[in-house]
Amino acid sequence: MFNSSxxxxDQIFELKFTSKQLNKQSQKCxxxxxxxxxxxxKAMEKxxxxxxxxxxxxxxxxxxxxxxxxxxxxxxxxxxxRLDQQAKMASVSKSMAGIVKTLNVALKNAPLDKMVNTMNQFEKQFEDLDVNTAVMDDAMNKQAALSTPPDQVNELLLKIADENNLEVQLPQAGNNKVPAPIAQEGDKDSLTARLDALKGPDACAVAPHINCDLTFLNICTCSPTPPTRPESEATSKAWEELRREARKLEGELDVKIAAYGKLSSSYEYGYTKGESGLSTDQLLQTKSVEINTALARLxxxxxxxxxAITGGADSRAHTLARHRDILHDFTQEYRRLSSIVGAARERADLLGGISGTSSAPLMGGGNTGLLLRERGxxxxxxxxxxxVIGQAQGVAASLTGQRQLFDAIDSKVASIGARFPVVNSLLNAIRRRKNxxxxxxxxxxxxxxLLILLYWVNK
Incomplete structure (x- = not known):
């Protein structure tokens, strides 16, 4: 038994060591x-x-x-x-067997001190058993596939290019369209052979892109058809110009919003010093108008x-989604700073009030400082x-926890007494003797x- 344990x-130790090695391999990957x-x-940049x-x-x-x-x-x-739980259960079972033997001896002799010590050991084993029966969470889901589909590769390349503002042209899977099969291919092959025999070797050799329609009178009516040309470059040029304009506006908005944030942080400080703050108000209004205009343009x-996006342009759609996210972030940041400026203006009006250009402030700098100090x-x-309230709540929570602990101990002792009739009778005898x-x-x-009172009365 000892060798098997x-x-x-040893197996548990080896498995833990292997698990740590696997975690290290995961970090290395x-x-x-x-x-x-x-x-x-780097390869995309080159x-x-x-x-x-x-x-x-x-x-x-x-x-x-x-x-x-x-x-x-x-x-x-x-x-x-699971192996650790099995080992602990084996040790607990062995300890329980020894405790049961000791309990039988104690029940025969029935000394009170030995009975109390045995019951304490028995309760401790139950507590250890409750602690050692924890349940592990479920394992991870099925293994991820080791294959690398082209869609995932293209998405990863587009993500890297978009994060680093790189221009890439990737072939799209949806653009590789296969032409539809021609109906009645066998009949048209025979008709083509008859057409070649009728028009001769030199017919329409000058312009191969001319469509020839031969009627039953053997008359060649050639109708010129425009050659197929690739997609117009106007859309691509317009897209590039719009993207450059969007990047330019995003850079301007970044600078303007940063300046607006600095002004909003220094706005309240001017009022605490007793300044008029009109120049700061004007700058804030000017910056606000500029930011609103830039946001509208973007x-x-x-x-x-x-x-300007055509069908199947996944890379352009991804770029457009990123530009929209940037616009949303700028809008949220501007609204946040505007709310900060509004709160600072209300706070300044409450403490000092805004004075006119020619009149002095209603409250001097010293009074404003006193009010701010009092508020602090x-x-x-x-x-x-x-x-203090938090500490009191913590003490109350700890007392509540102690009370619950004592209640649990009382209920556990009662359950143990009800589980073992001999022990229950012994506890009842101890309780009657104590009473x-x-x-x-x-x-x-x-x-x-009574004797002391009689002594004092007789004295």
Whole structure:
């Protein structure tokens, strides 16, 4: 039994060591994934799209390997938990057998001290059993595929290019359209042979792009058809111009919103010093108008870019979505700063009021400082009171927890007594003896008090 338990603990140790090694391998794969992404970025900057695709495939493969390593480590942890639970249950069963033997001996002899010690050990084993029966979470889902589909490679390349503002042209899977088959191909082959025999070898040889329609009178009516041309470059040029305009507006908005944030942070400080603040108000209004105008222009440019997108242009759609996200972020940041400026203006009006250009402030700088100092003291007092209340709530929570703990101990002792009738009868006997001792002690104390009173009266 002892050798088997040692072997079980050795297996648990080996499994834990293997799980740690798998976690390290997962971290190594994640670092290699980052390195492959960096190589793909450098290849895209140099214009080597084939190399970038290879690096992207390697990055996706490393990510899948990292997930697989994590899944194997999780499964090994689950196995370790079960083996550990089995080992602990074996030790608990062995301890319970010894306690039962000791309990039988104690029940025969029935000494009170030994019975109390045995019951304490018995309760401790139950508590250990409750602690050691924890349940592990489920393992990870099914393994991730090791293949690297072209869609994932293209998405990863587009993401890297968009994060680093790179221009890439990737072939789209949806654009490789296969022409529809021609109906009645056999009949048209025969008609083509008859047409070649009728028009001769030199007919319409000058202009091969001319369509010849031969009637039953053998008259060649050639109708010129325009040759197929690739997609017009006007849409591509318009897209590039709109994208350059969007980047320019985004850079301007970044600078203007940063300046607006600095002005909003220094707005309240001017009022605390007793300044008029009119110059700051004018600057804030000017910056606000400029930011609103730039946001409107950027929104119009994004709308124009959405109209310039043709069917199947996934890379352009992804770029447009990113520009829209940037516009949304700028709008949210501007609204946040505007709310801060409004709150600061209301706070300044409450404390000092805004004075005119020629008149002095209604409250001097010293009075404003006193009010602010008084307000700071009140805030600190409120914080101290909140801290005391929090401490009181913590003490109340701890007392409640202790009460629940004592209730649980009482209920556990009662359940143990109900589970073992002999122990229950023994506890009842102890309780009756304790009550009898209390009654005797109370009677003795009463007699002593009566004798003392009689002594004082006779004296």
């Amino acid at each position: 040692n072997k079980l603990f 994640e670092s290699e994934e980052k390195a492959e992404k960096g190589k793909a970025k 214009g080597n799209m084939e190399g970038a695709k290879i690096y992207a495939q390697n990055a996706i493969r490393k990510k899948s390997e990292a997930l697989n390593y994590l899944q194997l480590a999780s499964r090994l942890d689950a196995v370790v938990s 929104s119009d440019v994004n709308s124009s870019m959405s109209h 003291l009140l805030d600190r007092s409120h914080a101290a009171v909140d801290q 009898r001792d209390n009654v005797i002690l109370a009677g003795v104390m009463g007699v002593c008090m």
